[in-house]
Each structure stands twice: as structure tokens, then as C-alpha cells.
Amino acid sequence: MTEQTDTEFWAQALAEDTAARGKQADPSACGTCRGRVANGEQVVHDECAQRATLLPAPDAPDYELILEMTEEQRAALPPRFHTPVFMDSSTPTMWVCAVCWGESWTTQWPCAAACQNGTRVFTSEHLARTAAKRQEAVLAQAQADAAEARARVAEVKGELVAAKERHQEGLRRADERLREMNAELQRYAEGTEAPVLWSVYNKMHGRAATAEARVAQLERELKKYVGAEPTVAEEMAYLSSCLDAVRDLCDEAEQRALRWEQPLPVPEWVSEVRKAAEGLVERRTYPPALPWAALMDDEDLHDFLGDLINALHSDRPTLDVLAEVEKTCASHRAIAEAQHAHNTAPGPSTE
Numbered sequence: 001m002t003e004q005t006d007t008e009f010w011a012q013a014l015a016e017d018t019a020a021r022g023k024q025a026d027p028s029a030c031g032t033c034r035g036r037v038a039n040g041e042q043v044v045h046d047e048c049a050q051r052a053t054l055l056p057a058p059d060a061p062d063y064e065l066i067l068e069m070t071e072e073q074r075a076a077l078p079p080r081f082h083t084p085v086f087m088d089s090s091t092p093t094m095w096v097c098a099v100c101w102g103e104s105w106t107t108q109w110p111c112a113a114a115c116q117n118g119t120r121v122f123t124s125e126h127l128a129r130t131a132a133k134r135q136e137a138v139l140a141q142a143q144a145d146a147a148e149a150r151a152r153v154a155e156v157k158g159e160l161v162a163a164k165e166r167h168q169e170g171l172r173r174a175d176e177r178l179r180e181m182n183a184e185l186q187r188y189a190e191g192t193e194a195p196v197l198w199s200v201y202n203k204m205h206g207r208a209a210t211a212e213a214r215v216a217q218l219e220r221e222l223k224k225y226v227g228a229e230p231t232v233a234e235e236m237a238y239l240s241s242c243l244d245a246v247r248d249l250c251d252e253a254e255q256r257a258l259r260w261e262q263p264l265p266v267p268e269w270v271s272e273v274r275k276a277a278e279g280l281v282e283r284r285t286y287p288p289a290l291p292w293a294a295l296m297d298d299e300d301l302h303d304f305l306g307d308l309i310n311a312l313h314s315d316r317p318t319l320d321v322l323a324e325v326e327k328t329c330a331s332h333r334a335i336a337e338a339q340h341a342h343n344t345a346p347g348p349s350t351e
Contacts, residue, residue: 024050079117221338
């Protein structure tokens with residue numbers, strides 16, 4: 001087998017390169033060439049092949065502004081503005097500098113500034129591609145965040161719809177009960193049914209008395225908490241005292257381990273608890289937004305959700321709606337905490 005000569009090698013390489021050309025269509029290509037490129041073939045017309053892209057700097061001055069500049073001001077412009085512009089209306093046609101020109105004169109490109117600054121006129125393809133990739137990554141992350149936000153909004157809307165349906169179901173049950181009671185009263189009035197009025201009176205009187213006592217008790221419990229909330233300074237002082245107690249406990253455990261002639265290992269929890277007390281441990285979970293709502297029974301929770309939905313479905317300004325929501329949460333929180341305090345209070349026989 002004879003070895004391939006340099007001439008034959010380069011002739012073959014040139015033929016392969018020629019065969020691979022023209023397989024990308026320019027945006028202005030004709031329909032025939034675009035169809036051939038889509039099928040992996042070369043364009044028919046050389047002017048339909050993809051050409052190099054020439055982009056001016058995004059902050060380049062416009063035509064009118066350049067016309068009002070002096071020659072010294074044009075020469076002082078940054079190198080990135082000295083890009084070529086093809087002038088096909090002149091004889092002969094030529095590439096001229098985008099900023100080195102006046103009313104009756106032009107400068108053929110490359111101008112003196114372009115020759116002097118060289119690579120500072122254009123951004124290299126590698127840097128442009130790198131910047132484009134970074135922008136694509138930022139855009140992809142923004143789209144992902146937007147999709148996550150839309151999913152969360154849809155989830156919240158679903159929860160609100162479910163709560164509204166539960167509220168409407170409660171209203172329907174109450175309406176049915178009211179109709180039953182009206183029908184019962186109608187039967188009493190028509191004489192088709194004779195109730196035992198005294199027993200009904202005693203039952204209703206007992207329920208009313210129980211309800212009044214219950215209301216009075218809840219009002220007394222409510223007075224213990226409304227207006228007696230601690231100030232921010234008091235809460236911070238209490239929190240600081242708790243953190244100081246935790247630090248003292250860690251110091252005591254460490255001293256007990258190191259007091260011997262041959263010190264014992266310091267318990268592992270000392271380091272972790274101390275970091276937590278100093279705020280050096282990143283929090284992975286967040287407490288519930290309405291922890292006091294879990295203290296309600298089903299009936300109070302149903303009333304709270306109904307009032308919250310009524311506050312949200314309003315045509316008033318947004319700040320007024322927010323104030324109404326906060327007011328609703330505050331009033332129901334007081335009821336929930338008072339009810340919880342009553343339920344957990346020790347009985348009269350407790351020592």
C-alpha cells in the first residue's frame with residue numbers, strides 16, 4: 001500500500017471541507033435553500049448560506065448624536081464603537097467606521113482607533129458564548145422559580161376553594177336545620193303535632209343558662225389575655241434569659257468533664273446546643289403561621305375559616321382587606337387561647 005502524499009491529503013481535506021459548507025441557511029435565505037438545509041443538504045445559492053454576524057455595541061451612539069460631535073469627541077469614543085458599516089451608496093462601495101465620519105467625509109475601516117486597539121473593538125466568540133450560557137442559566141432558573149410560584153398559587157387557590165366549599169356546606173346544613181324547625185313550628189301551629197311545652201321550655205331554658213354561663217366564663221378568660229400582652233422588650237429580655245440559661249448549662253457540663261486530672265470527653269450535645277444558642281445553626285423548618293388555630297374545636301375552626309373567607313372575598317382596597325384579615329385572626333386567636341386555657345386548667349380537686 002502506497003503512503004498518501006501531502007498533496008493528496010490536503011486535496012482530500014479541502015474536498016471534505018467544501019462538501020460540508022453551506023449547510024446552515026441565513027435568515028434571508030430563499031425557500032429552496034431553507035428546505036435543502038432542513039434535509040441536511042447544501043444551499044443552492046451561496047448568498048443563502050449563513051453569514052458572519054456583526055453586532056454593534058448596545059450603547060453605541062445613534063446617527064444624529066454622532067453628527068453633532070466634534071472630531072475630538074469622536075476620537076475620544078471608546079474602541080467598542082469603532083465598528084465597520086458597509087456603505088453601498090458610495091462609489092466605490094466600501095466598509096467605513098461607524099463613528100469616524102462627518103458631513104462630507106468618511107474614514108475607511110479599519111480606522112486609526114480600530115487599528116490601535118485591535119481586539120478591544122470586538123468581543124471574542126468564546127466570551128460571547130460564555131455570557132450567553134450564563135444568561136440562559138439565569139433565565140432557566142427564573143422560569144423554574146416562576147413555575148414553582150404558579151404551582152404554589154394554584155395550591156393556595158385550591159385550599160381556599162375547599163375551605164369555601166366546607167363553609168357553604170355548613171351553611172346548607174344550617175339552612176336545612178332551620179327549615180326543619182320552621183316545619184316543626186308549623187305543625188305545632190296547625191295542631192297536627194302537640195309538643196310537651198313544659199319539657200321543651202325546661203330544655204331550652206337549661207341550654208340558655210348553660211350558654212350564658214359559658215359566655216361569661218369565656219369573657220373572664222379573655223380579659224386575662226387581651227391588653228396584657230408582653231412588650232417586645234419584655235419578650236427579648238425573657239428570650240435572653242433563656243439563652244443565658246442554656247449557655248450556663250453547656251458551660252457547667254463542659255466544666256464537669258474537664259475538672260478531673262485526666263479530663264473526660266465533653267458531651268457531644270454541648271457543642272451542638274451552644275451553636276444553636278449562638279444562632280449558628282441554619283434553621284431547616286419554619287413554625288406554623290397560625291399555631292393557635294390547632295387549639296380550636298371543629299365548630300370554632302369552621303367559624304374562623306368562614307370569617308377568613310368572607311374577609312378575603314371583598315371588593316375593598318387591598319390594605320383594608322389585609323386589616324380585616326388581621327382583625328379576624330386576632331379575635332379568633334383570643335377565643336382559641338382562652339378556650340385552651342380553660343380546657344387545661346386544673347380542676348377544683350387538684351392540689
